Amino acid sequence: xxxxxxxxxxxxxxxxxxxxxxxxxxxxxxxxxxxxxxxxxxxxxxxxxxxxxxxxxxxxxxxxxxxxxxxxxxxxxxxxxxxxxxxxxxxxxxxxxxxxxxxxxxxxxxxxxxx
Amino acid sequence: xxxxxxxxxxxxxxxxxxxxxxxxxxxxxxxxxxxxxxxxxxxxxxxxxxxxxxxxxxxxxxxxxxxxxxxxxxxxxxxxxxxxxxxxxxxxxxxxxxxxxxxxxxxxxxxxxxxxxxxxxxxxxxxxxxxxxxxxxxxxxxxxxxxxxxxxxxxxxxxxxxxxxxxxxxxxxxxxxxxxxxxxxxxxxxxxxxxxxx
Numbered sequence: 001x002x003x004x005x006x007x008x009x010x011x012x013x014x015x016x017x018x019x020x021x022x023x024x025x026x027x028x029x030x031x032x033x034x035x036x037x038x039x040x041x042x043x044x045x046x047x048x049x050x051x052x053x054x055x056x057x058x059x060x061x062x063x064x065x066x067x068x069x070x071x072x073x074x075x076x077x078x079x080x081x082x083x084x085x086x087x088x089x090x091x092x093x094x095x096x097x098x099x100x101x102x103x104x105x106x107x108x109x110x111x112x113x114x115x
Numbered sequence: 116x117x118x119x120x121x122x123x124x125x126x127x128x129x130x131x132x133x134x135x136x137x138x139x140x141x142x143x144x145x146x147x148x149x150x151x152x153x154x155x156x157x158x159x160x161x162x163x164x165x166x167x168x169x170x171x172x173x174x175x176x177x178x179x180x181x182x183x184x185x186x187x188x189x190x191x192x193x194x195x196x197x198x199x200x201x202x203x204x205x206x207x208x209x210x211x212x213x214x215x216x217x218x219x220x221x222x223x224x225x226x227x228x229x230x231x232x233x234x235x236x237x238x239x240x241x242x243x244x245x246x247x248x249x250x251x252x253x254x255x256x257x258x259x260x261x262x263x264x265x266x267x268x269x270x271x272x273x274x275x276x277x278x279x280x281x282x283x284x285x286x287x288x289x290x291x292x293x294x295x296x297x298x299x300x301x302x303x304x305x306x307x308x309x310x311x312x313x
Contacts, residue, residue, distance in 0.1 A: 037119035038181050045179025048301055049122060082180060 016105055022067045023098045027052055027060045032095050035070065035087040043083045061085065069094055119184065126181060127251050129174045130293025135162045136242055136254070137290050140261065141283030143238075147276035173294075177301035194248025201244050205237055231275050235265025238279075257286050 023029055030050040034041060041049075047057055064070040069091030073084045087095075139162060143155035183191075239262040246254025261282040268278025 033118050034122065037117070038122060038183055039185065040182040041122075042180040044177075044304060045122075045181045047304075048178055049125070084180070 015101060015108075019101055019105075020094055020098050022063060022069065023095060025060070027056055028064055031057070031060055031064060032069065032087065032091065035085065036092065036095055040084050040086045042085065046085065064091070067091075067094075119187070122181060123183060123187065123250065125178060126174065126183075127249055128293060129170075129178075129297040130290040131166055131169050131174065132245065132249065132251065132254070133257070133286055133290030133293060135166045135290075136245060136257065137283055137286030137288075138162070139283075140238055140279060141287055144276045144279030144281075144283050147279060148274075173298070177298065177303055190250065191248060194244070194250075198241075198244040198248050201240060205240075231265060231269050231278060235262050235269075235278065238262075238265070238282075253289075257282070257289075260285060 023032060027050070030052065031046055034046055034049045043057070043061075046052075046061075047054065050057065052060070061070065061072060065072050068088060071086045071088050073086070075082050075084060139155055139159050142158050146152050146154040239258040242254050242261060243258040246252065246258065264282045264285075265278040267273075268275070268281070
């Protein structure tokens with residue numbers, strides 16, 4: 001069993017097929033990689049850290065929220081709007097599972113064949 | 116560099132801490148030069164609240180708001196406690212020296228002779244402690260620079276204030292350059308926070 005809750009398959013191809021597509025996009029992976037190391041961050045911080053465009057970040061965050069991986073909370077601080085984004089427990093578990101699955105896939109690559 | 120370290124370094128790459136520390140040292144040196152001894156303590160007292168406000172108005176407005184992990188917060192807290200303990204020790208040392216001097220049993224000659232070296236080490240320790248608290252390595256370099264220049268000034272018989280003004284100015288210049296780079300790298304977003312798009 002892996003972090004994401006899904007069983008690891010003995011067939012390497014099935015393991016690749018089982019990769020979480022919500023996380024597997026570079027934009028969403030960048031966002032989750034940022035959020036996994038901090039408690040919370042706002043939209044501007046993620047924008048600067050990931051280098052994504054506003055539109056791309058916004059869409060990616062929407063998809064992650066839909067999957068239940070992040071929690072987006074809008075608030076006002078000193079009359080200024082702030083969107084605070086946090087990784088949920090489900091999101092943390094999913095990224096852990098994704099990491100383990102990817103590790104398994106990479107370890108299974110025959111390094112001699114790549115030379 | 117790990118993701119967390121990268122984010123943390125970006126947050127402290129604004130040069131504000133360099134400016135605050137550099138100004139305390141520079142003002143102390145200028146105070147020595149022009150006999151205005153209250154300059155540095157007054158700035159030192161307001162430096163921390165000013166730094167906090169500047170962090171909010173400059174850094175967070177440009178880089179964005181971030182709450183670091185509990186592990187990082189604990190590390191910072193430990194560093195701040197060490198800084199406080201060090202500050203108390205320095206105060207106690209100052210009181211002890213004052214008491215010794217006023218009793219007339221004094222190592223006054225030694226103090227007059229090597230007082231500037233003691234001061235240099237105290238500034239060095241202060242900067243290193245802040246560096247340790249915040250995990251910013253360049254502050255340890257500043258600490259070495261202060262100790263080196265103060266010692267050099269002492270042994271080369273420079274006017275006493277020069278050994279303090281020189282490292283203070285260098286740190287202020289480094290801080291200003293870092294701040295300019297930071298402001299250029301992270302311009303203020305056109306429509307404020309940009310949260311409406313989420």
